[in-house]
Amino acid sequence: MSHKPITKKIEIMKKQLLHLPLLLVAFAVLTLSSCRKENSNDDSVSGEDQSSVSSSLNSATDDAANAVGGIQSLSGKTEGLINICGATIDSTNKANGVIVVTFNGNDCSNRVSRSGSITATLENYAGGTRWKDAGAVLQLTFDNVKVTNNITGAYHTLNGTHTLTNVTGGLAWRIVDGLDVGTVTHRHQATNFTLTFADGSVRTWSVDRLRTFTNDGSVRTVSVSSDHSENGVANVDAWGTNRKGDSFENAIVSPITVTSANASCSANWFNKPATGEFTHHVSNRSLDILFGVDANGTPVASGICPFGYKITFTRAGQTKTKINSYWF
Numbered sequence: 418m419s420h421k422p423i424t425k426k427i428e429i430m431k432k433q434l435l436h437l438p439l440l441l442v443a444f445a446v447l448t449l450s451s452c453r454k455e456n457s458n459d460d461s462v463s464g465e466d467q468s469s470v471s472s473s474l475n476s477a478t479d480d481a482a483n484a485v486g487g488i489q490s491l492s493g494k495t496e497g498l499i500n501i502c503g504a505t506i507d508s509t510n511k512a513n514g515v516i517v518v519t520f521n522g523n524d525c526s527n528r529v530s531r532s533g534s535i536t537a538t539l540e541n542y543a544g545g546t547r548w549k550d551a552g553a554v555l556q557l558t559f560d561n562v563k564v565t566n567n568i569t570g571a572y573h574t575l576n577g578t579h580t581l582t583n584v585t586g587g588l589a590w591r592i593v594d595g596l597d598v599g600t601v602t603h604r605h606q607a608t609n610f611t612l613t614f615a616d617g618s619v620r621t622w623s624v625d626r627l628r629t630f631t632n633d634g635s636v637r638t639v640s641v642s643s644d645h646s647e648n649g650v651a652n653v654d655a656w657g658t659n660r661k662g663d664s665f666e667n668a669i670v671s672p673i674t675v676t677s678a679n680a681s682c683s684a685n686w687f688n689k690p691a692t693g694e695f696t697h698h699v700s701n702r703s704l705d706i707l708f709g710v711d712a713n714g715t716p717v718a719s720g721i722c723p724f725g726y727k728i729t730f731t732r733a734g735q736t737k738t739k740i741n742s743y744w745f
Contacts, residue, residue, distance in 0.1 A: 467655055467667050467697060470573060470612060473531075473564040474624065475641070476524060478581050478605050479589070480504060481537045481557050484518050485548045486588040491516070491539055493547025494588060503531060514542025520562065533562035533574070551586030559610070577610025579624075589630040593637060600631045614660060622657030626669070640693070642672035650698055663699050670694040673708060681722035689723055689743045692716070705729040714740045 484506045486492045487499030491511055499506075503522030510516065515538050520531035536558040539548060546553050557579040565572040587601040605628065609621040625645035631638045643654035647666050655667040673693030679686045690708035697704045709723040710716055717723045725742035 465571075466573070466614070466659060467665065469564075469566065469571065470575075470622065471624075471655060471667070473529075473562075473573070473575065474579075474605065475628065476529070477531075477535060477559070477562060477564075477575075478557060478579065478603070479628075481518055481535050482548070482555060482581055482603065483590045484516055485537055485539060485555060486590055488516065491542070491548055492588060493549040494591075499590065514539035523567065528567055530565045530567055531562060534560045535562060536560065548583060549586055549588055551583065553583040553586070555581040555583075557581060572615050574613040575610065576613075577607060579605065579607035579610065581605050584627075589628075592630040592632045593639065595632055595637065598632050598634050600629060602627055602629045612657075616660070618660045620658050620660065622655060624655045626654035629672075636676060636678045638674055638676040638678075640672040640674035641669060643669045654695075659699065666698045668696045668698065670696055670705075678720055679722050681720070686722075690726070691719070691723060702732045703730075705731075710740065712740065712742075714738065 480501045483499050484501060486494075488508055488511055491514065501518065502525035504518050504520045507517040507519065515536065517534055517536050519534040523530045538556040538558075539546065540554040540556060548555065559575045559577055559579065562575040563572055564575070582604040584602040584604050585600055587597060587599055589601045589603065591597040592599065592601050604626070606625050608623045610623070612620045612622055614620075625643060627642045627644065629638075629640045629642070631640075641654070643652045645653050647653040647656045648664075650666040650668050652668045652670060653666045654669050656665065659665050671692065671694045673690050673695065675686060675689065676691050677686045679689065679691050682689050693708040695706055705728070707714075707716070707727045707729070710725060710727050712724045714727040723743065725740060728739045728741065730737045730739075
């Protein structure tokens with residue numbers, strides 16, 4: 418019996434998983450660069466960096482989790498047909514709960530290329546823990562993972578140790594592909610991992626975010642949120658020092674969510690966040706993006722394909738807004 422139809426479904430699933438975080442980069446590059454034209458000393462570069470790094474981390478941790486989730490002895494479920502675009506999976510040490518994902522080309526969108534590797538270690542594997550179990554933890558060691566934006570040429574390199582906790586149990590790739598019904602939530606945490614930017618700047622950042630994958634049998638959703646507080650700011654998913662040496666906090670004010678309920682978006686529902694808001698804080702300045710609005714900047718009702726997103730830039734008591742359309 419041929420496995421081609423299954424493989425095709427997995428590839429579609431992978432693109433859906435990866436599109437949400439990649440959108441944050443696209444939006445940031447388009448909208449923050451327009452803010453830069455109006456403000457010679459703004460924080461657009463800081464915002465672009467944060468969005469780009471967030472995207473890289475979401476995609477890379479998804480890839481590692483899906484690779485583990487597709488190996489029966491590690492996942493605890495039926496073997497999957499996981500194919501990571503632009504990467505190879507070395508499972509020769511899976512008997513010890515360890516695999517290595519090595520990046521060597523473009524991701525599924527062809528907008529980003531990657532090199533370097535991630536070593537994924539399933540904690541307490543010898544004690545019987547499997548990735549499908551609630552509370553299972555993957556230790557992810559980033560070794561010179563270089564991520565290059567093929568459109569702009571900008572790049573950064575990631576090093577350090579991250580943890581991905583399967584809060585609810587279950588396998589995210591099966592939820593998004595429609596094979597399982599239910600909810601899977603991952604918590605991604607890291608303290609003081611290292612970032613090297615193209616200009617040679619080296620900084621340490623931290624993250625604490627939740628990614629939730631849901632399938633109720635008819636509607637699938639993927640969302641990004643946070644319940645972490647940092648420096649008096651709530652719902653912070655990333656914090657650290659930007660390239661200019663200023664401290665920042667990135668807060669997800671409300672979960673950024675894509676949903677197949679937006680039937681009017683057709684097959685591109687995963688390209689167009691229906692709800693969500695994040696704010697990038699630097700000192701007394703902020704930049705806010707509200708997703709899922711109409712052409713007037715008003716949030717749309719559930720089930721209606723949104724026009725785009727609204728940007729609000731605040732600095733020294735002055736506020737400017739702009740509404741951009743989704744272009745995917």
